[in-house]
Amino acid sequence: MEDDDGQDYVDKSRVLNVRPLRCLAPIFPSTPSFPSFPHPQASSPFMCPPPAGHFPPGFASFYPFSGYPDSQNMQTPMPFGFNGSIPAVPINSFRSGANGDAGSSGRSSRNPGPSQYEEGDGYSDWVHVNDGEDSSKAATKKKRTPKRARAGSGQDINVASSDVDVDAMVDKIVESFNLMDFDTFKRADGDKDSVGYIRMIYDLLRRKLSQIEDSKESTPGVTRRPDLRAGTILMNKGIRTNVKKRIGVVPGVEVGDIFFFRMEMCLVGLHAPIMAGIDYMGLKVSQDEEPVAVSIVSSGGYEDNSEDADVLVYSGQGGNINNRGMEITDQKLERGNLALEKSLHRGNEVRVIRGVKDIANPTGKIYVYDGLYKIRESWVDKGKSGCNVFKYKLVRLSGQPEAYTVWKSVQQWKDGSTARVGVISHDLTSGAESIPVSLVNDVDDEKGPSNFTYYPGLKYSKPVNSNESSTGCGCQGGCLAGNSSCPCIQRNGGNLPYTANGVLVSQKPLIHECGSSCICPPNCKNRVCQSGLKIRLEVFKTKDKGWGLRSWDPIRSGAFICEYAGEVIDITSAEELRCVNDDDYIFDATRTNQSGEGFLNASNETLKIPFPLIINAKHAGNVARFMNHSCSPNVFWQPVLRENSKECDLHIVFYAYRHIPPMTELTYSYGIVPPDRADQRRKKCLCGSAKCLGYFY
């Protein structure tokens, strides 16, 4: 502003001219003067993004997963394996005090406290599902008018998909999360737990609805929107939180969180409108009430731009900019535009969500919550069409965790315009994987993990014969979801275990992928985890847990990450190694799930492992050997069997538990040992989670 060339002031006056109504009085009065400028004392121009610093084990704290309810079976996962490297040095660094805020652990710099505008509190919010007298939903929909008998075809959408009892499915999903403290959620505002649960439930439901749709004939003209459907269902059941609009921080949602659908943001109260980019609310000012903006979504629909990652020039709404077919008109100072103008003068915080293209799924978008901004100025531009378009310049508040800037950095690392700091090796796999895996240390002098051979698969000393005579499929063009006669689909219980874009629908006791005895091509939808890494990973030195694994790319819930590679050993060998404490890097699929918080033995089912698979990755292995343990993991493992008529081709495969923002450490739960081995040495856990048990095996 001051340091601008002044042109903006000219523009600003035009705003007043444009102002068509009384809405905006000739104000500029009590602008809660933000210092005429430059950021107060923006501590240090975050030059050196403390590598691991900003991304401590700050995530998670909730989440369970346990019985990913499967259409037929439920089972419980039970991660385990072993971390390796360097006996962790106990440094607490991030341990949030005993503050009740479950989970806000890591992030050194938290969001500024709740805005002073926030009024009332949330009571209600997370509402019980089968609550007889649940009121929250009564007020909302319910009366969804039947819309005039739509062009005939419409309603069979519901009928068609109701051959599956969706309602029961949802209840089962919710139940599987074992929300023992459900009642406390009912009273609470959103918090990390409830937000986490809701998001996991939402995406699981969405994937299941997708799966159902995938297996049906696609009826031309009917658009399938599992995202909307899942959202509506949860809305109606009251499985949502932060229902009341608020300015500023949304409890339970962290800066940097990513979303794959607008509906997800509605459910957790981050941004209510399902399409509109500007969310606003009435704010009481003395007697009157005026609209103020609370959040915006910038996703490329308008001519926004931002030269600096902390600055956003946002376009107002309206004017038929994105409504082709209608004549483009001048935007009016009403609705969201008016709210933004009011917020400019009021100086309230506005949440900013940035939409970015999803590289892994080009038809989709990812929304990055970039934290709080303030509107600094507004003016009117002539759009390309020559009509008036409102512009709002927003500047990010300092002291918040990095979010969008991380995406920018990654982009630069990829295109080579900026070098990744602390790189030891650009590809520690030496070409063994189809995409490189960086080795990075920006915290100390260590030059790398101890020697090992990078090997992306499993090494058997002797083949394990298959006792079932399996025959592969004959799906020439690849297995189709709707093909119930495909033997591979039958083995999976009648459905393809993955959605059309390759995301695992839910955990299962055992997944059957197509293998060498199938004739389907490598791009078959049932060959997800056998074509190598898809995600750009890096092995990095953590602050206090030795080496760890994280991703440059965002990872969506259910996405394949990698398998656990190494040498297959037998139980006797494993025991021997344990005796001499040389069992780091051992993955033992016979371990049971972690019990207690987060994990639940929802049913008697457990993972079905055809034979006791134990993998030693000490001498040879892949990136999975670097994944650390966490009591609140964001990754889980799952046995996967590939169809192979001669041998038993079993693999341990890792998938994302939930959406994982870029540069967040990937962790899974190593699980617990069977009772007869309970005396095994424990290791001190440094996961930093609010639910940390303090140790792991």
Add this chain to the structure above:
DNA sequence: ATCCGTCAGAGGTAT
């Protein structure tokens, strides 16, 4: 593989 055009759609707001 990208791009455009189509279109049903949801919740929230305003009427």
Add this chain to the structure above:
DNA sequence: ACCTCTGACGGATCT
């Protein structure tokens, strides 16, 4: 009832 920076599809266009 009206509004809207969705998102899946189908078809055209393009290295």
